[in-house]
Amino acid sequence: STHEPLFGKTLLYIANIGQHEDFDAARKKAEKLGAKKVFIEDLRSEFVQEFIWPALQANAVYEDRYLLGTSIARPCIARRQVQIARSEGAQYVSHGATGKGNDQIRFELTCYALYPHVQVIAPWRIPEFYSRFRGRKDLMEYAETHGIPVPVTPRAPWSMDANLMHISYESGILENPKNHAPSDLYQMTTNPEDSPNEPDVLEIDFAKGERHFPQICSIVSELFLLWFLSGKHGVGRIDIVENRFIGMKSRGIYETPGGTILLHAHLDIETFTMDREVRKIKQGLGIKLSELIYNGFWYSPECEFVRHCIDKSQENVEGRVQLSVFKGQVYILGRESPKSLYNEELVSMDVQGDYDPSDASGFIRINAVRLREHNRLQGAAQKKH
Template sequence: MIKVAKEVGANYVAHGATGKGNDQIRFELGAYALHPTIQVISPWRLPEFYNRFKGRDDLFEYAQVNGIPLPVTKSSPWSMDANMMHISYESGVLEDPNHQAPPGICQMIIDPEKAPNVPEILVLEFRYGVPIKVTNKTDSTEITKPLDLFLYLNKVGGRNGVGKIDIVENRSIGMKSRGIYETPGGTILLAAHTDIEVFTMDKEVRKMKRELDIKFADQVYRGFWFSPECEFTRYCINKSQESVEGKVTLKVYKGGIYILARESPLSLYNEELVSMNVQGEYEPTDAGGFIKVNALRLREYCRLREKSN
């Protein structure tokens, strides 16, 4: 949007986000980060707009009177944000957090109980942490192009009822909101990537990477994608993925994802070392000293409590 604004010499951009949500923050912080002098028009925050249209019901009526077609109805008044990754649903009965979501609300996935009785077995291959191939062993489908791969996982997850969540979130401006989210392909990828990451990544590095994941999610959620801290976080996450390579076999079945196997040329898994049938290059007596060192502060804490009492 900002690229086009610069090309045509526009001084203003506008968006339709409400004055209560997070989208307004992400839109505008992104716009200012890329075009510091741009001016943003946000109708939902203009008194002449929100005093005339108190809410979605008034907008429904305005659209009906003026012959404006809408993708929603008063009986299904969901506020939906859709992209390749997911669709989110808010508004209507969903504003009552104790009201169960109506059946069939999702558009990308079916209800798990309606999913086929035959599971699908997928093999996902990663390199540098990026999915490069998916093979469906059930029907022999193989896909390597990134966009096609992701869209295919959306289909597989969708027809098997995978990827729906019902959550209450904390908005950046301070209020809580309830929403339904469907993310079929992303949910499959997350399960497979997490497994191959644990399999190939050093324990302490992965611990730090998980902390970065949380920071990254928070930065993006609050609209700071183009900030220096988010650039740094993305760089570190990319660095952590250098050894994340291999294949994960999983089963997709009636709303669930089940990891079946994994392999990697860069695996840190040492079968001989971990085996219960072979001692390998490990001295069991070393564990005693490790435990005693870690128990030292616990013993001292216990001594302090006894002294206090």
């Protein structure tokens, strides 16, 4: 009732970012519920090019394990929502994210960054709403009573979010971190125990740190193939308790099959072609970017700066990586690159090359100075006691 002006003209927007969804049914459902206009936008190519690749170039992994499949999709989805809102003259946008999670932050920070005067309606934060619907169980009962089809059922009450990058599972019995995930939960990957007994061997080409495709129009179909090959071997499953930006810990289960392969391959070719000291700096930037993505700051000045630096670092990250996928694991087999910093003659145990071994003596002595001084100080302190 406090938002009565909204309901003069309700528009529905759905982003196709590679999830398995019946968009035709979604359109009919929206029209039945009173939407005056329905926008179903295919964002798959821009999602890969403008969001997934920059994250993979950065080797962005949140808290050492999460490849940010949901997090990186939110600015892509919200950006198009804002574009539609502006073009339609809408002053309000809405989303269904809960008041406890990260997605509300990611959606809304993008909206405010790109459409500063927009007003956001978040039903889960409206007292009249959350006093009536205390949680997902109440919503499921309401949907059943009113004949509204929803993918969540009392038998599988977890929250799922899927796209080209991954699928996530939260809520329901997963809220107890001790509970094992049901074996029928996973949708993208085969149980490694049931996966093929022979590996698949792949070659992945990179140019400037990006997965190279012969034609950009093939990007989505080739990604699906990569996802399929890795998924059938059970690659990319993780089960973690992570720190939400809002201040609480949550348990999440993620499947990121193709992304896991690309991360391993990119890490390998990057180490092969990038200067050691540049890579140390870049590693820190990757951690920073993962936090910015997770916390919803994709459209912030600091994130723009970090992405620019990472993009610069990728200029010589070029080459081919051979790898195999087998029983839930990715194994690097070999690599080659015209930009390699690996000098076979220099490093060889059989050829001296352009290197004088006696130089190492002075190098070692110089590096031992501070160790000797530390030992001297420790010895003096022990004598005093």
